[in-house]
Amino acid sequence: MGEVVAPGIPPGTGPYADLEALARRGRLHVIETVAHSGAGHIGGPLSAMDLLVALYFRVLRIRPDEPDWPERDRFVLSKGHSSVALYTVMAMRGYFPVEELQTFDRGDSRLQGHPDMLALPCLDASTGSLGQGFSVGLGIAMGTRRRGLPPHTFVMLGDGEAQEGQVWETVHVAPRHGAGNLTAIVDWNGMQQYGWALREGEEHSGNRRDPWAGIDLRGAFEAFGWKVLEIDGHDFGQILAACDEVRAGTAGTVPTAILAHTVKGRGISFTEGRSEWHARPATLDEAAVARAELAPAGEDAP
Amino acid sequence: MTRPQRDVWADTLIELAATDPDILVMDADLATSTRADKFAAAYPERFLQMGIAEQVMVGTAAGLSFTGYVPWVSSFGIFFSNRALDQVRMSVAQTHANVKIGAAYTGLMAGLAGKTHVDVSDIATFRAMPGMTILAPVDAAETAAMTRWATATPGPVYLRLGREAGPDVFGPDYVFEPRRVILLREGTEVLLISTGQQTARTLVAAELLGEEGISAGVLHVPSIKPVDDAAIAAAAASVPLVVTVEEHTVIGGLGGLVAEIVTAHDPRPLIRIGIQDTWAESAPNAWLLDRHGLTPERVADRVRRVWDRG
Numbered sequence A: 001m002g003e004v005v006a007p008g009i010p011p012g013t014g015p016y017a018d019l020e021a022l023a024r025r026g027r028l029h030v031i032e033t034v035a036h037s038g039a040g041h042i043g044g045p046l047s048a049m050d051l052l053v054a055l056y057f058r059v060l061r062i063r064p065d066e067p068d069w070p071e072r073d074r075f076v077l078s079k080g081h082s083s084v085a086l087y088t089v090m091a092m093r094g095y096f097p098v099e100e101l102q103t104f105d106r107g108d109s110r111l112q113g114h115p116d117m118l119a120l121p122c123l124d125a126s127t128g129s130l131g132q133g134f135s136v137g138l139g140i141a142m143g144t145r146r147r148g149l150p151p152h153t154f155v156m157l158g159d160g161e162a163q164e165g166q167v168w169e170t171v172h173v174a175p176r177h178g179a180g181n182l183t184a185i186v187d188w189n190g191m192q193q194y195g196w197a198l199r200e201g202e203e204h205s206g207n208r209r210d211p212w213a214g215i216d217l218r219g220a221f222e223a224f225g226w227k228v229l230e231i232d233g234h235d236f237g238q239i240l241a242a243c244d245e246v247r248a249g250t251a252g253t254v255p256t257a258i259l260a261h262t263v264k265g266r267g268i269s270f271t272e273g274r275s276e277w278h279a280r281p282a283t284l285d286e287a288a289v290a291r292a293e294l295a296p297a298g299e300d301a302p
Numbered sequence B: 001m002t003r004p005q006r007d008v009w010a011d012t013l014i015e016l017a018a019t020d021p022d023i024l025v026m027d028a029d030l031a032t033s034t035r036a037d038k039f040a041a042a043y044p045e046r047f048l049q050m051g052i053a054e055q056v057m058v059g060t061a062a063g064l065s066f067t068g069y070v071p072w073v074s075s076f077g078i079f080f081s082n083r084a085l086d087q088v089r090m091s092v093a094q095t096h097a098n099v100k101i102g103a104a105y106t107g108l109m110a111g112l113a114g115k116t117h118v119d120v121s122d123i124a125t126f127r128a129m130p131g132m133t134i135l136a137p138v139d140a141a142e143t144a145a146m147t148r149w150a151t152a153t154p155g156p157v158y159l160r161l162g163r164e165a166g167p168d169v170f171g172p173d174y175v176f177e178p179r180r181v182i183l184l185r186e187g188t189e190v191l192l193i194s195t196g197q198q199t200a201r202t203l204v205a206a207e208l209l210g211e212e213g214i215s216a217g218v219l220h221v222p223s224i225k226p227v228d229d230a231a232i233a234a235a236a237a238s239v240p241l242v243v244t245v246e247e248h249t250v251i252g253g254l255g256g257l258v259a260e261i262v263t264a265h266d267p268r269p270l271i272r273i274g275i276q277d278t279w280a281e282s283a284p285n286a287w288l289l290d291r292h293g294l295t296p297e298r299v300a301d302r303v304r305r306v307w308d309r310g
Helices: A017-037 A043-059 A080-093 A098-103 A132-146 A165-173 A217-223 A236-248 A284-294 B005-017 B036-042 B054-066 B077-083 B085-093 B122-127 B140-152 B198-211 B229-237 B254-265 B285-291 B296-309
Strands: A074-077 A153-158 A182-188 A227-232 A256-261 B023-027 B047-049 B070-076 B100-104 B133-135 B157-160 B182-185 B190-194 B216-220 B223-225 B241-249 B270-275
Touching: A017 A043, A017 A080, A017 A098, A017 A284, A043 A080, A043 A153, A043 A182, A043 A236, A074 A080, A074 A132, A080 A098, A080 A153, A132 A153, A132 A165, A132 A182, A132 B054, A132 B085, A165 B054, A217 A227, A217 A256, A227 A236, A236 A256, B005 B023, B005 B036, B005 B100, B005 B140, B023 B036, B023 B054, B036 B047, B054 B070, B054 B077, B054 B085, B070 B077, B077 B085, B077 B100, B077 B122, B077 B157, B122 B133, B122 B157, B122 B223, B122 B241, B122 B254, B133 B140, B140 B157, B182 B198, B190 B198, B190 B229, B190 B254, B190 B296, B198 B216, B198 B241, B198 B296, B216 B229, B229 B254, B241 B254, B241 B296, B254 B270, B270 B296
Parallel strands: A074 A153, A153 A182, A182 A256, A227 A256, B023 B047, B023 B070, B070 B100, B100 B157, B133 B157, B190 B216, B190 B241, B241 B270
Antiparallel strands: B133 B223, B182 B216
């Protein structure tokens, strides 16, 4: 599909300069939205931001002005606690005004703490209780295929979320139903809310154990019959290539897991790799630092 | 004796599927017990085996409903009200998904399965869930009518199906109406309020009481939620003693519902007959009904003792 750039983002250089600028802007929206709300998640939204920008600005076949278009691709944020990142990207893509982000978590807002498809009808699912969105995505994929429609359904899971038993129910059932039009993107940022302490001598980019330390997550998906692609979830070239590959398999019978290696809190110096930023708002001073880091000269301040 | 409710449910869906291509039946590997296997034989392409995995079944059903299908998920009731309760809550009830829950083996008579498979509290659980419709048919005609209504009406429905056959209460021309309560027998001294298959036994209990000179009416509540509160309040206000009778715990089910209504309108003595905050045993049906005080004789005896006490 054609390239889409949000207003106010100047063309840069390099093949993905526009996406990189959108992701920087998105990260700033996340920090400022959560700071304004006084509560919300930071680490997961920032690790997922590049993936979401790539999906909504390059990969997904969608019509923001016709959100219920039957032939649209579907996207389910199964790790619903990263809602602020999804709202940010959907706002930048034109589903609703960016200013509406200011209402996040405000009672009667459409932007509830966890995605609510009744409150915000342009969502494809309601998520938040971990593990469920993956199954809902499977159902959507099975339904669109039964209808003879062409869409691909993308579901984003957290690596911590993948500890839920329901995730593995979906993993074993999806290949039995030949859901080649289903892709699970695992935002493998290597940290969960608290998790396990690092073992003696263990090395990790963060200060706690990886949710899948010592476990062959790739092998687990493969054992159940999934195709697995492993990428750097902050490299737009790799993200887009992987999505092209799963798109090509839409008519097939093998679902795909994209294991996207990411960094929790990515993009801001003081949040990267810090588990304490799983869910805590920035102070005014911290938000100012983030703004300085994320809004380089030449871009409009969001 | 009528046909078992589980058979009526499956046969009705087979009939409906002939003209409604969007009906799907999903199974968590209990199809030969729930009778979903009948649907599988009639419409193999519209039968979705999800394996012994109720959580993914419920979530997948929600997703299918978002593409316009009308999925009936089928399992034992306890696996919806317990194992996959969070999936029913978030993926179905909170999205008002058009998912229908065919809850088999509800009530006490679960084929000798015992406390692991008998859900004593499914009505209480789903009554407390916003947006959930709960239906409990007494017989074959009502089961068929509810199955048709649920399939045609948008939104989540929990249909409480019994394993065993019971007597017919209604004729084939029965029409189901949500909220409606049905006065099956007039009485001036005691009102017995009942739901599901228990209503048939409660009717016999009322006859026994009548033979002993106690005038007992019977009010059937097939639509637990939504329900016509005002009609229950008015019926309760017409007698000095109200008794609820249910194949369910006395906590939070029909007894809880009626207590909430009666205390808010015109308070009067209320006896709740049902499972007394305990688990069910694996035992023959007659033994279970007797142990938990739900045979006609046991119900009549309990009411008589309360009535005689004044």
